[in-house]
Amino acid sequence: MDGNPDMAEEMAGRIIDEGLKFVTACAQYPMVGLAPSRIVDEGWHALILHTAMYAELCDSLRSFVHHYPGWDPTHYDPEILDRTREMIAKLGYTADAELWGPPSDETLVSVAAKCQHAPECTIRPMPTPQPPVG
Secondary structure, X not given: OOOOOOOOHHHHHHHHXXXXXXXXXXXXXXXXXXXXXXXXXXXXXXXXXXXHXXXXXXXXXXXXXXXXXXXXXXXXXXHHHHHHHHHHHHOOOOOOHHXXXXXXXXXXXXXOOOOEOOHHHOEOOEEOOOOOOO
């Protein structure tokens, strides 16, 4: 809501919910190569800014999900978003279709970050480091 002061609290909650679903899918399916829509990415950015809470979330998922920004905010790859929504559904969640669409001039929210995740920067989280054996 900081970047969108006129946004309804209900919409902000929906965006954060989708960010949480996205992070969970990335943690559970690290080798699939997933990416958020621009709106969901904005929610993910909001989560990341709360570093302690985000670290706890990733710890609970047993995988820290790093952010690798794509630099072309106009890039849109429906196949990656479809795959991401499929992984979210595989976890038992329903993706909010309105928030997973293509970037457009009529977006539901003002997206501050100038990034859109593309094939070369899909999210593949690093596994949690394991203690040395022996």
